[in-house]
Amino acid sequence: MSTTAVPTTAPAEQVTGSAAKPPRTRRRGERSRAASAASHGILTVASLVALFPVAWLVYLSLGPDKDDYLHPGRIWSKMTFDNYAFVLQHTNFFEWLKSSLIVSLGTTVIGVLVAATTGYAVSRMRFPGYRKLMWVLLVTQMFPIAVLIVPMYQILSDLQLVDSYLGLVLVYCSTAVPYCAWLLKGYFDTIPFEIDEAGRVDGLTPFGTFFRLILPLARPGLAVAGFYSFITAFGEVAFASTFMLSDTKYTFAVGLQSFVSEHDAQRHLMAATAVLVAIPVSAFFYLVQKNLVTGLTAGGTKG
Secondary structure: OOOOOOOOOOOOOHHHHHHHOOOOOOOOOOOOHHHHHHHHHHHHHHHHHHHHHHHHHHHOOOOOOOHHHHOHHHHHHHHHHHHHHHHHHHHOHHHHHHHHHHHHHHHHHHHHHHHHHHHHHHHHHOOOOOOHHHHHHEEEEEOOOOHHHHHHHHHHHHOOOOHHHHHHHHHHHHHHHHHHHHHHHHHHHHOOHHHHHHHHHOOOOHOOOOOOOHHHHHHHHHHHHHHHHHHHHOOOOOHHHHHOOOHOOOOOHHHHHHHHHHOOHHHHHHHHHHHHHHHHHHHHHHHHHHHHHHHHHHHHOOO
16 A cells, blocks of 8 residues: 655745745834825925025015016026125115114013013912913003004103113013013923922022022023014014104114105115025024924923
């Protein structure tokens, strides 16, 4: 009787198939390649949309004639930096720069100091009406500038602060302080209260605890508040054009209006000045940009 031997090993094809790796599964939160490509494409388009107005302004500033903005295609063949030379040499550019820096930095220092002390007091102290105080600060943001100009002008006139840097700084602080106080109050809420207690144990006064312990920890929030105050004062037009009467005290925002009159508009010079105006703001942003993201997000972790 014959017997048939049964193979003890599987064919090579079956061994290879059983040893093949299973298909890779994505972990939770991991995006596919298509989703990553789509998100990068959307961000690229958004970046180009954001940069286009700036690039277009720089391009128009290189046109030598005031009507070149009507025919932008002709600028490419006759680009020049004469507009920048004219603005720097034959206008009050440096007077505008001085006035803008005095007003903006003054608003930043005074506004952030007042907002920081206000936010810290509301965050740490439970005095009568502390909740109502924050709501009052919020209500002040409801009034439009057109309603505020007349009473503010009357107040500054009574205090003899019209056409003065201090008067304009105080006006801008009335706009910047309420928002910055809310911002910093939320950020101070994220700092543990035990730090204040440790300061008191070490013999620090409340002001000493605030300036020596709390403010260094609140640097990101202070950076955001300072940047907001600086931008608010640097680019504002209505208050500056109303309260500053001397052309030597004009800020950049008001000085730009001198290029446009009822019968003429020197838009090529305005574009060149606008590009130069952006340099101080960009420099200030570069100094504080490391803390901006942290300061904008940290204050929202606690109410």
